[in-house]
Amino acid sequence: MQSLNISTSAMRGIQQALDNTANNLANIDTNGYKRRVASFSELLSDSMTEQPAADNQNRNTPVGLRVGSGARLGLSKLDLGQGNVKMTDVPTDVAIEGQGYFLVTHKIKDANGAVIQEESRLTRDGSFKVQFDDDEGGYVLHTPSGHILTDNNGVNIVLPEPVQNIEITPEGALTANGVAYGNIGIWKVDNPDQLKQVGQNLFDAELASGENPATKYANAIDEGIATLRQGALEGSNVTMTEEMSQLVNIQRAYQLNSRAIGISDQMMGIANSLRSR
Structure with a gap:
C-alpha cells in the first residue's frame, strides 16, 4: 500500500x-x-x-x-527575470526595466451604479490606452482590463483633456502638451512569491480602498532598482525551449x-x- x-x-x-x-x-x-x-x-x-x-x-x-x-x-x-523589451513607438506603451510593478485601480459598483470600493492591482503590463472616464471626469491611462494607472501617491492619473505629445521620462515623470501630470508609481514588492494572481495578468495588491501604497511598498524608482522606457513593452520571460524540456521531464516522471x-x-x-x- x-x-x-x-x-x-x-x-x-x-x-x-x-x-x-x-x-x-x-x-x-x-x-x-x-x-x-x-x-x-x-x-x-x-x-x-x-x-x-x-x-x-x-x-x-x-x-x-x-x-x-x-x-x-x-x-x-x-x-x-527580465523579459525581452520590444520597441513599439507607441507613446502610451511603457516598459519597466528592473524590479517593480505598476499600481492600477478599478472601481466596483453596485446595481445602482454607486461606487462600493476601489480595488488595487499590481501588473508589469505597460500597454496603456488613453480613454475618457466618467467617474474621474477626464482622460485616464488604462490597461487592457480597464484598470487605471496611478501616480507615486496611489492616485489615478487624470488628464483633463485629450492630449497629444505624451512624454514619460525614465524616472516616471509624465507630461502632455508640455504640462506635468505627476510621476508614474513603480512599486517594489519584497516577496513577490506571496502575490496572489487574480487573472488578466494582474496581482492583488492587498491594499484597502483608497489606501496609499507607500504604507506597504517602497518606490522602486526612488530605490534605484527600476527605470521606465517609453514606446516599448516588456515581453514574457517564458522560453519555449526551456518549457518544452520541462514538459518532457514531467511526462517521463x-x-x-x-x-x-x-x-x-x-x-x-x-x-x-x-x-x-
Missing part, C-alpha cells in the same frame, strides 16, 4: 506541475508575464523496524528504517509513477492469489 500512496501523491504533484507549465506556455506572448517554476517538497517520513544496537554505531540518521510518503508540489516560485502503480498492483494481486491457495 505504501508504494501506491507514494506514486499517487507524486502523480498528483506532477499533474499540478504540468498545469503550471501549460500556463507558462499559454502566456508566452503576454506582455510583462513572469513564468512560475514548480518545486517539490517531501512529505512526512515514517520510522519502521528498529535497528540492532550494533547497526546504530556511527549513524547520522535516526534509529530505524525511514520510509517516505511521497512528494507534493511545495511552491510555485515566480521567476523575476508521470510515466514512471504510472508504471510503479501498475507493478504494485500486480504484486498485490500475486500476494492475494498466494493467500487464497
Whole structure:
C-alpha cells in the first residue's frame, strides 16, 4: 500500500506541475508575464523496524528504517527575470526595466451604479490606452482590463483633456502638451512569491480602498532598482525551449509513477492469489 500512496501523491504533484507549465506556455506572448517554476517538497517520513544496537554505531540518521510518503508540489516560485523589451513607438506603451510593478485601480459598483470600493492591482503590463472616464471626469491611462494607472501617491492619473505629445521620462515623470501630470508609481514588492494572481495578468495588491501604497511598498524608482522606457513593452520571460524540456521531464516522471502503480498492483494481486491457495 505504501508504494501506491507514494506514486499517487507524486502523480498528483506532477499533474499540478504540468498545469503550471501549460500556463507558462499559454502566456508566452503576454506582455510583462513572469513564468512560475514548480518545486517539490517531501512529505512526512515514517520510522519502521528498529535497528540492532550494533547497526546504530556511527549513524547520522535516526534509529530505524525511514520510509517516505511521497512528494507534493511545495511552491510555485515566480521567476523575476527580465523579459525581452520590444520597441513599439507607441507613446502610451511603457516598459519597466528592473524590479517593480505598476499600481492600477478599478472601481466596483453596485446595481445602482454607486461606487462600493476601489480595488488595487499590481501588473508589469505597460500597454496603456488613453480613454475618457466618467467617474474621474477626464482622460485616464488604462490597461487592457480597464484598470487605471496611478501616480507615486496611489492616485489615478487624470488628464483633463485629450492630449497629444505624451512624454514619460525614465524616472516616471509624465507630461502632455508640455504640462506635468505627476510621476508614474513603480512599486517594489519584497516577496513577490506571496502575490496572489487574480487573472488578466494582474496581482492583488492587498491594499484597502483608497489606501496609499507607500504604507506597504517602497518606490522602486526612488530605490534605484527600476527605470521606465517609453514606446516599448516588456515581453514574457517564458522560453519555449526551456518549457518544452520541462514538459518532457514531467511526462517521463508521470510515466514512471504510472508504471510503479501498475507493478504494485500486480504484486498485490500475486500476494492475494498466494493467500487464497
